[in-house]
Amino acid sequence: MIVKIADYGQGDDGNFIDYAVSGLSEVQISYLRDNLSEETLAEGDILKITMYFDDEMYPFQSDAAKIRPDDFIAREEIEMNVFLSGFLEDM
Structure with a gap:
């Protein structure tokens, strides 16, 4: 499994991170889509997951995150x- 962050920032619904997950079987993608509470979308063999965060929990808000x-x-x-x-x- 390979997890990549496709996008992150602040949107209409608050702080978010979009993940693109590859290297999963169709069964694994279906299982995750059916059981994760986060927004999910399957595009071929890529599973996209969007997670939303409160300001306190958002990992990209610190000065260190902005520098590195x-x-x-x-x-x-x-x-x-x-x-x-x-x-x-x-599973």
Whole structure:
């Protein structure tokens, strides 16, 4: 599984992160779409997940994140990969 952040920022619904997840089977994509509470969209073999955050929980609000955004993006991609891997273990 490969998790990439496709976009992040502040939108109409608040702070958000859009993830693009590849390397999943059709069964895994269906399972995640049916069981995650976040917004999901399957486009071919890519699962798109959108998560919304309160200001306190949004990982890209700090000054450090603004100075070194690549570090924060990499950390968020790793954390989402671990979360989804654990979630799929329950499949």
